[in-house]
Amino acid sequence: FKKIGIIGAMVEEIELLHQHVDKTGSFTKAGITYVEGKFHGRDVVFCKSGVGKVNAAVCTQLLIDAGVDCVLFTGVAGAVDPNLNIGDIVVSSSCLQHDMDVTPLGFARGQIPFQEVSEWQADASLVELALAASERHFPGRSVKGKVLSGDQFIASRDTVRSLYEDLGGACAEMEGAALAQVCAMNEIPYVVIRAMSDKADGSAHVNFAEFTVEASVNSHKIIDDMVQHM
């Protein structure tokens, strides 16, 4: 890859990029600032998308328009797979919008009507790179799984159980599937890296507040390692 795009949704998720990328320039479009620079000798562009699918979609398209040839997401998520603990890593095998719901018209939950694909596969080589990085830093604490995205903070035991049992998700967050869809529309490879800040249950809001910084550090370590090996 010649130019690597990296997105985080919140300030905690991109803070370490601000600290460690050698900045060469920046530009602002649609209210989002894109920072260009060198990271381990590689050309990167990183930005803070803001929270939610619309922000992530606009941000991803502008990043692609700026010439990146792959997109990495770094950030935190609520664990959906009950085997995951706070701090553990999910590497996206695919992403799905869990809040896309046209079931009254007979479409499956998560399925976008009249569209062939609603679950976008991550790039296999980026996934392997991320899993290898994760095993180096957090052995036995990462899974490759389905990332579920929606414009909702999940904080209920019943909801999180349904995301696991009915949709087969590994974690829940608010941007990945939007990024994945835009990447697919542009034929650009992507992978989403998420460290668990909470378990998307009744304690999620408390855990999120306590563990977001720590989980963001874990996710950044994967990105850092990946870029060194790209």
Ligand code: ADE
């Ligand atoms: N990001 C981190 N935790 C989350 C949760 N429980 N739901 C949605 N997005 C999240």
